[in-house]
Amino acid sequence: MAQQRNTGLSRRRLLGAAGAAALASPNIAFGQSRQPIRIGVPTILSGRVAQLGISSRNAMQMEVDRFNAAGGLDGRMIELIVRDSRGTPAEAARLAREMISSDGCEFILDCEPSSGGFAVHEVVRETGTLTLHVNSETSSLTADPRQRFWNAFRVARQGIHDSIAGGAYAASVVRARNLRRWMTISPDYAYGRDTTAEFLEYLRHFVPDVQVVGETWPRLFQPDYTENITRLSQGRPQAIYSCLWAGDLVTFMEQASIFGLLANTQFFGVNLADYTTLQQIRNLPRGAHSGNRYLRNFPDVPGNRDFAAEYNRRFNTFPTNWSWQAATAIRLLTTALREVGGTSPRAVAEKLRGMTIESPFGTDGRVTMRAEDQTLVGYAIGWGTTISTDPFVENIQPADWNTIFRLEAEWKRAKGWL
């Protein structure tokens, strides 16, 4: 009997417990509203492109700190959960799933390149988590309607945009210097294949009689490019196109220089003009052609220079292409959160669709999340030629977005995507 009295629930105890719960419940609700907004960030923090993943994280943290310092979302702060995928798509997918299911992340900012980006894309297609792809440039990710769904957006430059801009720029050089024999060297995965094909398509669009006499496809993160360089030298091209990037591009440039490959050949490297790449190449050749990745003087506006200066002050290095994209992703997301006044993924996605924000990285001071394919447009694109010292790229010619939009629409129609 004594035991029953000790463990039984008397009416007095029940009332007491109910009263205590009633008193505590506002605090519980208050505590929940003050819980941070968790954003999961799978990216590459080790290996040959770690510098880029780290630069994504740094830029995001800068923007998040600014958002939190301004009070967050009605007192709710953003907390970034950044983890290293080591450049492995399967690991990126696993991390994304873990962030959603175990860490309680409400949003994913996927800072993987295309190889991992597509893996994360499939995870969030299934989970319905609002996701911003921050670094994947493969056009089909958002251009192909089969890849598109309500909760995935791209806040990155896009291969087709760069290719049209690059093709138009290269065509002007081809005409001026009569460069008809071309070869290509690009990494052997979706981004490399797609971007190279698109660049050649638009080069031929502007200069139809260009001849591509050979292609070579090193694998991503290949340690040695000797065999590819000898292949290129055998083809005796007048011009070479490459979308190699980061450490791969640095290694290629170093090896190409000791073969004398670039002495009599015009080099078009869409990914050359990024500070970490430019500063690692010991003998940056003068006159190589590059698309802008991130340059503090392009666009040459105070907001861009301030961004670079603050980044440099905090991290003792300069931003990269992945930095401005990451910063833009946070600005778009936080703007949408504030306008919605909550974190409802459907409402935030609806707000993001078609949103235009002020941005120092935009051609005309603004960038837009285009509604029709949920991808960023209006960002600054330009091509120029390299010099060995700061600012590293000179004579930058800005691309014309009207031409990009027109040819992009034709490209989509030809693919049956529009």
Next chain:
Amino acid sequence: MELTELLECVTALSCVVTQVSAGLTIGMLLFLVASGLTLIFGVLGLVNFAHGSFYMVGAYLALAGYGATGSFVAATVLGALGVALLGLLCERLLLSRIYGADVLMQLLVCYAIVLILDDVVKIVWGADFLSMGVPDSLRKPPFVVAGGIVPYFYAILFLVTAAIAALLAWGMGRTKFGRTVRAAAVNPAMVSALGVNTTALYAIVFAIGAMLAGAAGALSAPIRSVVPGAGVSILIESFIVTVIGGMGSIGGALAASLIIGLTRSFGSIGFPLFVEGMMFVIMALVLLLRPSGLAGRRSP
């Protein structure tokens, strides 16, 4: 397959010169790593899965040495000797305890070393890729031989690696130490019974094997990215070389390295999309036709 281009290449002297010189240089660098791997396996019976990490550490030490001294020779010596010392420590403290153990146990311990070394280089040098660049003193215009291009630095690399290979062959074939090592590989109990300290001998052999990997890492640092995990791809190729050449055969490793180097070089012209696959095809053919490898000891 671009067989027409391959045919044009092998019938043009300029192309042959460029491709052969590049293939030999790739092959000799690979040989340095693979010879260490096969030496360790041949004498110690240990499948050293951590060998690629020794290559990576050699590159990092060379980078540090070059930064401190500005001398590529000093950097290479530091890379090679530093890794020899590291190998000695690994052998004495860890690997000597698993000689004769199950291959899974060897794999486990070696993988632990790989993870530890990867993290150590990240802590010391950071996770970013680093680039040494070709030293200014070796940055000269390429040689043009019969219309073919031979980079100056590659010629230096080939000569240095060939000299190391010759020294290794002489040391193993013509010296008392080499004879003792070869005897220990065949019958360690008898060698021990004759009064040779096999514990010290094993440690020295392991250090030499590690030193060869370190030297390869140091020599290739100017032309390749120095990055955590850089040893993985070279380890895979080294295992292919070891299998083709015959486990434990240094002569076989040399032949197999040159085959792989030339396959890579000419393959980039004739079958550019199947260069990686071709290495495995060659390995499979050797395993089918000569399971012990080109120069491996046949099973009794």
